[in-house]
Structures are given as structure tokens and as C-alpha cells.
Amino acid sequence: MTWDPFEQAPHDAINWFRDRVPVTVSEWSTLSQDARRRAFFISGTSQLDLIGDVHKSLLKALDEGKSFAEWKKEMRPRLEAAWKASGQGPTTTAQINNRMGTIFQNNIQSAYQAxxxxxMTDPDVLKERPIWVYVSVMDDRTSDRCRKLNGTTLPHDDPFWVKNHPPRHPRCRSSIRSIPAGDAQLKAAPAGVQAEPGWGTMPKPGEWATEMSKGVGQGAAAAQWTPAWNGNAPTAVKGYGLPAQLPARPLPKPQATPASRQMMSDPLDTVLLYNPEIAPLPAGVSSEVLQETLENPAEIWLMPMQSNKGTVVYRQRHISSYQDGDETLLVIVESHRGVVIGVQVLPAEKSEEVRQGFVRHQKKNK
Structure with missing residues (x-):
């Protein structure tokens, strides 16, 4: 029997979907186009906890091979209640089924195609199967956009694939298969057939966060990064209406514990790896301060960043304010793909410069 890499468990699809970051619709609208590929949202609800739960449920459906009927039975009560409360979602049974079908199919199909x-882009696979074929499901539900492309056969590095990678529109069922060069009879795509706006973009290697520690740190340092916003980033004051200054807490006393490689978990249950070789502690920051800032931060912010190579990541910033004698200091721990890549100390008046992005956690003051 010939081994077919596409008949294996969808680990790559699962890993890709796991890296989607839950955001609200209003937050999604502020992102650049590439950053939106790394985001997960649901129209008709601004409940971030629900959006996160739907993301987890779809990830579970991918992992366990659940059908749409099984997933719908599990999530319908919560989504229906949220849509009813917002007054912006579907109301009839048919509309609810259609909206849920769209959510399920768009996300599962996007993950499988990624x-x-x-x-298909594994070097060993490309060597044996360098030609790609566009395959449409040809029935009465097939869109004209995909019907016309069915059978398009081109080398994997042809520019056509950059903007025509499935899914090319909502509920798209098309796919791509690779074939050996000897089996190929090239067939160009018809002129003027374009994907629906916001769809059809080829995935990028940076959309899978699988590196750890030094690899992540070196990768982050090797590129130039800029905020990935469609306009100005939300800030604590102008985006979320939060106090301009964080309440300061006493600076933890150092116990002469040297900084060491360790795993820590924050209030969002995010596991973060700290490696002193990647992010040495600045003067005045002890291991105790690092741990307190990660495990019990005043705020956690999410900042979309795009590299000069086109890679988009969502960096976390764990921020706390500490009183050190007469001085109030901010300690910022920045992480990239689950790895701490920098620890910074700033005066309190620099607060607005780092409290930017999406607020994901606020410490409740007793």
C-alpha cells in the first residue's frame, strides 16, 4: 500500500487552529489583514468568554472528528442565547442552523486546508509531488468562483496559489491535491476569477506556533516587528476607559534565588516558558518579581505584531506596577508564542506606551 500523507490524523490542522486567538468583532475590525488570519471571532456576540469556548469546542471537534450535528447539539443553547440577548443574531430555527453551519464549516475547512x-509544502513531499491541482466539489451547491477553477493544474510555486488557496469564500468546500510532475498536464486558471474579499490567502509558515525557547527567541530577534493594526492600537485610556495609572503594590523582596529556566502559569492558564538565556532580568528585577508579574499580573495585554517577513504573532504583555521606595515602576514581561522574550522596567508615567492592544485580564483589587 502506498503511504498517503493526507490520510493521517489532522495534527497540522489542529495545531493551526489551536493558534487562532479569540477576539471580539470590534477588536477584529482593528486588525491588519494578515493579523485577522490569526484571529477567531463570531459575529453577533461580544462575549469574549463565549467566543473562547466556541473556539475550544471547534478545536475539540477537530481533535475528535466530531460531526456538525454533534457540535451543534453541544453549542446551540449558548450561541442561541447570546444571539437573542444581543439582538443582532439569527432568530428562526433555519437562520440559527445556517449561521452555525457557516461557523462550523468555515473554521473546520480552513483548518483542514491549512x-x-x-x-504539501514539506520538502520531501514537494520533491515527489510538486504540482498542485484545484479540486472543487461539483454539485448544485458549487459556487461559480470554484466551478470555473476545478481542474486548474499548476506548479506549487505559481503565483496563482498565493491568492487562490481554499477556502476562497464562505462555506467553500474546495481543496488542493498534489501530484507528481510526471502525472501533470498543466491547465491554467481562467482569467478574471477571483476569491471573495478576505478569502483565498495562502497560509504562511509563521501561522503554526510549534517552536520553543531558543528557537522562538532567535526567530523573534531575527526579524523586525511592527504593531499589526488597521489604524491606532486601543489603549488603556482611549480604548478601554481604564485608569491612567495602575495601582502599585510593594516590590517583592528578593530571596537571592537565581533566575533559572522554568515554566509558569498565569491567571488565563497560559503556560509560559522562561529561559534566562533568552530574556535576562534587568537591574532591579528579581526572580520573585518575575514570578509575581507572570502569575499575578495587574493586567495582561495582547498585541498583534507583524514581522518584515509577513509573519503575524499575538504577543502577550504581563504588566504590574510596584512601589520601590519613593519610586513607582512598571514591570513588563513580554512573551512570544508561549516563550518569555523580554523583561522591561519603565517609570510609571510610561504606562500608556505599553498598555496597548487587547485587554485579556485585570486584577481585581480587594
Whole structure:
């Protein structure tokens, strides 16, 4: 039997979807186009906890191979209640079923196609199967956009694939398969057939966060990064209406514990790896301060960043304010793909410069 890499468990699809970051619709609208590919949102609800739960449920459906009917039975009560409360969602049974079908199919299909892309671009696979074929499901539900492309056969590095990678529109069922060069009879795509706006973009290697520690740190340092916003980033004051200054807490006393490689978990249950070789502690920051800032921060912010190579990541900033004698200091711990890449100390008046992005956690003052 010939081994087919596309018949294996969808680990690459699962890993790709796991890295989608839950955001609200209003937050999604502020992102650049590439940053939106790394985001997960649901129209008709601004409840971030629900959006996160739907993301987890779809990830579980991918992992366990659940059908749409099984997933719908599990999530319908919560989504229906949220849509009813917002007054912006579907109301009839048919509308609810249609909206849920769109959520399920768009996300599962996007994950599977990203997983296939990961497999097809493996160097060993490309060597044996360098030609790609666009495959449409040809029935009465097939869109004209995809019907016309069915059978398009081109080398994997042809520019056509950059803007025509499935899914190319909502509920798209098309896919790509790779074939050996000897089996190929090239067929160009018809002129003027374009993907629906916001769809059809080829995945990028940076959309899978699988590196750890030094690899992540070196990768982050090797590129130039800029905030990935469509306009100005929300800030504590202008975006979320929060106090201009964080309440200061006493600076933890150092216990002469040297900084060491360790795993820590924050209030969002995010596991973060700290490696002193990647992020040495600045003067005045002890291991105790680092741990307090990660495990019990005043705020956690999410900042979308795009590299000069086109990679988009969502960096976390754990921020706390400490009283050190007569001076109030901010300690900022920045992480990239689950790895701490920098620890910074700033005066309190620099607060607005780092409290930017999406607020994901606020410490409740007793």
C-alpha cells in the first residue's frame, strides 16, 4: 500500500487552529489583514468568554472528528442565547442552523486546508509531488468562483496559489491535491476569477506556533516587528476607559534565588516558558518579581505584531506596577508564542506606551 500523507490524523490542522486567538468583532475590525488570519471571532456576540469556548469546542471537534450535528447539539443553547440577548443574531430555527453551519464549516475547512498546506509544502513531499491541482466539489451547491477553477493544474510555486488557496469564500468546500510532475498536464486558471474579499490567502509558515525557547527567541530577534493594526492600537485610556495609572503594590523582596529556566502559569492558564538565556532580568528585577508579574499580573495585554517577513504573532504583555521606595515602576514581561522574550522596567508615567492592544485580564483589587 502506498503511504498517503493526507490520510493521517489532522495534527497540522489542529495545531493551526489551536493558534487562532479569540477576539471580539470590534477588536477584529482593528486588525491588519494578515493579523485577522490569526484571529477567531463570531459575529453577533461580544462575549469574549463565549467566543473562547466556541473556539475550544471547534478545536475539540477537530481533535475528535466530531460531526456538525454533534457540535451543534453541544453549542446551540449558548450561541442561541447570546444571539437573542444581543439582538443582532439569527432568530428562526433555519437562520440559527445556517449561521452555525457557516461557523462550523468555515473554521473546520480552513483548518483542514491549512493542515494540508503544511503537509504539501514539506520538502520531501514537494520533491515527489510538486504540482498542485484545484479540486472543487461539483454539485448544485458549487459556487461559480470554484466551478470555473476545478481542474486548474499548476506548479506549487505559481503565483496563482498565493491568492487562490481554499477556502476562497464562505462555506467553500474546495481543496488542493498534489501530484507528481510526471502525472501533470498543466491547465491554467481562467482569467478574471477571483476569491471573495478576505478569502483565498495562502497560509504562511509563521501561522503554526510549534517552536520553543531558543528557537522562538532567535526567530523573534531575527526579524523586525511592527504593531499589526488597521489604524491606532486601543489603549488603556482611549480604548478601554481604564485608569491612567495602575495601582502599585510593594516590590517583592528578593530571596537571592537565581533566575533559572522554568515554566509558569498565569491567571488565563497560559503556560509560559522562561529561559534566562533568552530574556535576562534587568537591574532591579528579581526572580520573585518575575514570578509575581507572570502569575499575578495587574493586567495582561495582547498585541498583534507583524514581522518584515509577513509573519503575524499575538504577543502577550504581563504588566504590574510596584512601589520601590519613593519610586513607582512598571514591570513588563513580554512573551512570544508561549516563550518569555523580554523583561522591561519603565517609570510609571510610561504606562500608556505599553498598555496597548487587547485587554485579556485585570486584577481585581480587594
Amino acid at each position: 493542515g494540508r498546506f503544511r503537509q
